[in-house]
Amino acid sequence: MTKIPYRFYLPENEIPTQWYNMRADMKEQPDPLINPATMKPATEEDLYPVFCKKLAHQEMDSTTRYIDIPEPIREMYKIYRPSPLIRAYNLEKALGTPAKIYYKFEGNNTSGSHKLNSAIAQAYYAKDQGLTSLTTETGAGQWGTALSEACSYFGIPLTVYMVKVSYEQKPFRKTVMQTFDANIIPSPSSTTSIGRKILSENPNTTGSLGCAISEAVETATSTEGCRYVLGSVLNQVLLHQSIIGLESKKAMEILGEYPDVVIGCAGGGSNLGGLIAPFMQDKLTGKANPRIVAIEPASCPSMTRGKYAYDFCNTGKITPMARMYTLGSSFIPSANHAGGLRYHGMSPILSKLYHDGYMEAKSVEQSRVFEAAVMFSKLETILPAPESAHAIRGAIDEALHCKETGEAKTILFGLTGTGYFDMTAYSAYMEKRMTDYVPTDEELQASFDKLPTIPTME
Amino acid sequence: MTKIPYRFYLPENEIPTQWYNMRADMKEQPDPLINPATMKPATEEDLYPVFCKKLAHQEMDSTTRYIDIPEPIREMYKIYRPSPLIRAYNLEKALGTPAKIYYKFEGNNTSGSHKLNSAIAQAYYAKDQGLTSLTTETGAGQWGTALSEACSYFGIPLTVYMVKVSYEQKPFRKTVMQTFDANIIPSPSSTTSIGRKILSENPNTTGSLGCAISEAVETATSTEGCRYVLGSVLNQVLLHQSIIGLESKKAMEILGEYPDVVIGCAGGGSNLGGLIAPFMQDKLTGKANPRIVAIEPASCPSMTRGKYAYDFCNTGKITPMARMYTLGSSFIPSANHAGGLRYHGMSPILSKLYHDGYMEAKSVEQSRVFEAAVMFSKLETILPAPESAHAIRGAIDEALHCKETGEAKTILFGLTGTGYFDMTAYSAYMEKRMTDYVPTDEELQASFDKLPTIPTME
Numbered sequence: 001m002t003k004i005p006y007r008f009y010l011p012e013n014e015i016p017t018q019w020y021n022m023r024a025d026m027k028e029q030p031d032p033l034i035n036p037a038t039m040k041p042a043t044e045e046d047l048y049p050v051f052c053k054k055l056a057h058q059e060m061d062s063t064t065r066y067i068d069i070p071e072p073i074r075e076m077y078k079i080y081r082p083s084p085l086i087r088a089y090n091l092e093k094a095l096g097t098p099a100k101i102y103y104k105f106e107g108n109n110t111s112g113s114h115k116l117n118s119a120i121a122q123a124y125y126a127k128d129q130g131l132t133s134l135t136t137e138t139g140a141g142q143w144g145t146a147l148s149e150a151c152s153y154f155g156i157p158l159t160v161y162m163v164k165v166s167y168e169q170k171p172f173r174k175t176v177m178q179t180f181d182a183n184i185i186p187s188p189s190s191t192t193s194i195g196r197k198i199l200s201e202n203p204n205t206t207g208s209l210g211c212a213i214s215e216a217v218e219t220a221t222s223t224e225g226c227r228y229v230l231g232s233v234l235n236q237v238l239l240h241q242s243i244i245g246l247e248s249k250k251a252m253e254i255l256g257e258y259p260d261v262v263i264g265c266a267g268g269g270s271n272l273g274g275l276i277a278p279f280m281q282d283k284l285t286g287k288a289n290p291r292i293v294a295i296e297p298a299s300c301p302s303m304t305r306g307k308y309a310y311d312f313c314n315t316g317k318i319t320p321m322a323r324m325y326t327l328g329s330s331f332i333p334s335a336n337h338a339g340g341l342r343y344h345g346m347s348p349i350l351s352k353l354y355h356d357g358y359m360e361a362k363s364v365e366q367s368r369v370f371e372a373a374v375m376f377s378k379l380e381t382i383l384p385a386p387e388s389a390h391a392i393r394g395a396i397d398e399a400l401h402c403k404e405t406g407e408a409k410t411i412l413f414g415l416t417g418t419g420y421f422d423m424t425a426y427s428a429y430m431e432k433r434m435t436d437y438v439p440t441d442e443e444l445q446a447s448f449d450k451l452p453t454i455p456t457m458e
Numbered sequence: 459m460t461k462i463p464y465r466f467y468l469p470e471n472e473i474p475t476q477w478y479n480m481r482a483d484m485k486e487q488p489d490p491l492i493n494p495a496t497m498k499p500a501t502e503e504d505l506y507p508v509f510c511k512k513l514a515h516q517e518m519d520s521t522t523r524y525i526d527i528p529e530p531i532r533e534m535y536k537i538y539r540p541s542p543l544i545r546a547y548n549l550e551k552a553l554g555t556p557a558k559i560y561y562k563f564e565g566n567n568t569s570g571s572h573k574l575n576s577a578i579a580q581a582y583y584a585k586d587q588g589l590t591s592l593t594t595e596t597g598a599g600q601w602g603t604a605l606s607e608a609c610s611y612f613g614i615p616l617t618v619y620m621v622k623v624s625y626e627q628k629p630f631r632k633t634v635m636q637t638f639d640a641n642i643i644p645s646p647s648s649t650t651s652i653g654r655k656i657l658s659e660n661p662n663t664t665g666s667l668g669c670a671i672s673e674a675v676e677t678a679t680s681t682e683g684c685r686y687v688l689g690s691v692l693n694q695v696l697l698h699q700s701i702i703g704l705e706s707k708k709a710m711e712i713l714g715e716y717p718d719v720v721i722g723c724a725g726g727g728s729n730l731g732g733l734i735a736p737f738m739q740d741k742l743t744g745k746a747n748p749r750i751v752a753i754e755p756a757s758c759p760s761m762t763r764g765k766y767a768y769d770f771c772n773t774g775k776i777t778p779m780a781r782m783y784t785l786g787s788s789f790i791p792s793a794n795h796a797g798g799l800r801y802h803g804m805s806p807i808l809s810k811l812y813h814d815g816y817m818e819a820k821s822v823e824q825s826r827v828f829e830a831a832v833m834f835s836k837l838e839t840i841l842p843a844p845e846s847a848h849a850i851r852g853a854i855d856e857a858l859h860c861k862e863t864g865e866a867k868t869i870l871f872g873l874t875g876t877g878y879f880d881m882t883a884y885s886a887y888m889e890k891r892m893t894d895y896v897p898t899d900e901e902l903q904a905s906f907d908k909l910p911t912i913p914t915m916e
Binding site: 006108152172178420424426 | 467469470538547567568569574607629630838840878885888
C-alpha cells in the first residue's frame, strides 16, 4: 500500500453535490421549536418573518435525507473547497502514539473558518428570494466575516451586530468585515429598542452574544425585505455544514480508512454537527459504530453540565424556544475565557443525539486547550483558532490514551479554523496571564432557575 | 476537454524533488560578490563566518542546474505543499476579460507566505552542520515567522531582530514568532555595537531593515556556533523558492496550459525569482518565450528607477557588496508605505536578467495596489498580503489590456501570502487615510551619491 499523503484533496468532481440531513435517519426527532407568542409548536410559516422561506423550510424538514446543493452555492464552494484532509504524521510522531490522526482543515478561506459553508448557502437563498438585506450578530468574528464574504459575493447588503467588547478588542476583525462592505454596529446599540433598553439599564455594558442576536433579529423583523441569519445551532446550519463530514468520509474511503473516533469542538454545534453527519448516519443505520466525541470548554459546558430543557436562543427572548442542552440563556461565560464556543445552548439535533446516547461529551480547561494549540502549531504549520484547539486537545488526549493501551485507533477531528485574530489570547497564554475558569454549581443553578417553564413533551 | 478546476493540487508524488538553479542556464553570470575587507571577489570561504557551509556553497554555485532537496526538507514541505494553482474564474468574470488568469497561492501555512520554503532549507542545513543558533531580521514579519516555524521544527534556537516600528505596531506578529519559541529583539538594540551606535546617535529611531540586518549579522559572527540567515535577495533563497515555479509549471502542464505572461511582486526577489525560475529557463534555453513581469512599489522602485551598481546589502556595510539594481543602501522608503517590498536592492540574479532584457518591470502606487487587493478578496476568498497584491494589480492590468485588445492570453501570477497581519493598512485604505508616495528624482540622487565606488567589471 502506498503511504497515505500528508494532505489529501478530493478531486473537484468528487465534491459532494448534496447535503445530508441527519434528521431523516434519526429514530426519534428533536422536540419541536416553540413559538413564544402562542406557546405552541412553531410552524414553517411562523419562521418566515425571521428567516427566508427556503431556509425556514430546511429548518423544519426532518424527512428529506439528501438535499441538492444549488449550483451557485457549489460554484462558490469550488473556490475554496475541497478542504484538505490532513494526516497529522508529525503530531503522531511527537506523541509517540500508535493511533493514526486525521484532521479536516476548514480554515483555508478569508473568513478563516468553516462558517463560510453555511454563510454562502444562507446568503444565496436570501438573494434568490429577492431579499434586499440581511442582519446577523458576531462575537469572536468568524461568523460575521464569513457572512460578510458571502453577502459581498452574492451582492446583498449586510448589517452585523458585533458584541461591543469584541468590536473594541478586535478592530482587525471589524476591518476584514468592512473589506467585504458589511455595516458593523457595536452591540448593544441605539439602533434597536432592545439595545436602547439594555443601554439605559447598563450604559457601560460590554455586550453579549445573546443581546447581539436580539438586536439583529429585531432589525430584520422590522425592516422591509430584511431577514436574519445565524451561523450555528440551527438545523439548517448543520445541514449546510454536512459538507465537512461528507468530504471527510469520501476522502477517507479513497484512502482506505474509516475513523474509530470522530472528535469535534462544540459551541453551538455547527462544525460538530457537520463533521459527524455521515458518521452519525452510519451509527443510526447500523452500518458502523464509530465513537463520536464533542469537546466543549469547561467554562461554558452546555452538554456536560447543562440541562436538557426548553430555552430561549437569545436573551431578547423573541426567537422560538428550542429544547436543547443549555446553561440557561442568562448564563454568560467568564470574560477571561478566550476560546470562543461561548454559546449557552447546543444544537437541538446534537442535544437529542447526545441525550439518546449516540455521542459523548467532554469538557476541557482553556490552559490545556492552548497547550495543545501551541504544540500543534509547531508540528503542523497551522496556527489554530482557540475554538478549533478544543478538538485538537481531544484528539491528543485520545491519542495519548492509545499510547497507554497500545491501540492503533484511527482518529478524525475537525480543525475548524485559524487563529490569526486570536493572538491576544495566545499572548496571554504564553505570558502565563491565562487562568482557567469553571462555573460553580451555584452559578449554574442560578441560571437554570431562570429557564422558562415549558412542558418538555416527554 | 474537461473544465479546468478552480484549485489544482499536484499529487504528492509529483512534487519536485530538486530545486532549479537559474544561473546554470544564464549565458552571462551576475557580477561576483565583493568582499568589503579585501575589495576582491568574495570566495565561498569568505562567506563561512556568516552563512553555514552548504548555504555558502549554494550561494556561489553557478553551474549545478538541479540540486536534490534533502529528504528532511521534503518531509516538511509535504506538510503544507503542494500549494494550489488556482484559476481565478471569478476575477476573470468580474473583469470581463478574455484572458485566463492563474495564480499560485503560497499563503497556506502559519507563516502566511512563501518565505517558509527557504526558511526550512536554511534551518535544516544549519542544524545539519551542527550549528547551535541562528539570527535573522524581520520587517513586516513574514520572514521572521517563517524562520521561527522552521527553527522550531528542526530544534535550533533563533534570535530575530525586528525593526522597532514593526515590533511596536505589530505585536501579534511578535506573538506568533514567540509561539514558535523565537527570541524577538526590537532593533536597534543594545545587544550589538552597531545597535548601540545607532541608538546613541538617534535614541528615538524606529529602526530600519538595514539596521536590523546589521545587528543580526553582528550577533551571528560574534557568537560561537551561530550563523545568519536571510529571507530574500540571495542566490540560495531564489534556489529554494524555485519550488514555487517548478510546481506551477508542472501543474499547468497537467492542465494543458503554459503562461504567456508570468507576473510576480518584487521586493528583494525571493518570490519573483522562485516563481519565474523554470519559465526563465525556457527563455534562456530558447524553448519558449513567455513575458516575465516584475511589479514593484512606486515608493521603492529599485528596478524601474534604481541604478545597476555595486552596493551594500545592509546599512552596517559588513556583508559582501553585490551588483544589483539599487536605490542605494541609504534609501529608506516613506513610512506611509504599507505594502512591504521595502528593500533598497534587488536580487543580483534578477538584476542581471532584467539588465539583459529577459524581464520587464513596472511600478504601481499603493492605493491602486489596495484597490486590487480588496477586489480580489471579494472574488477569490483570499485576503492577500499587500506585497502579494502588487502582483494582483499587475495581473488585473494585464487582463484589462487583454480586454481592450481581445487577446485571450494565459496569465500566471504569484500570490505570495495572506494579509491577516496587515489590517491596519487595509483599514487606512478603506477609511481613505492612505496616500501615495513616490520619491523625487532629487531624493533618489541623494541616495545614489552615497553608493560605494567600485568598478563594475564591465
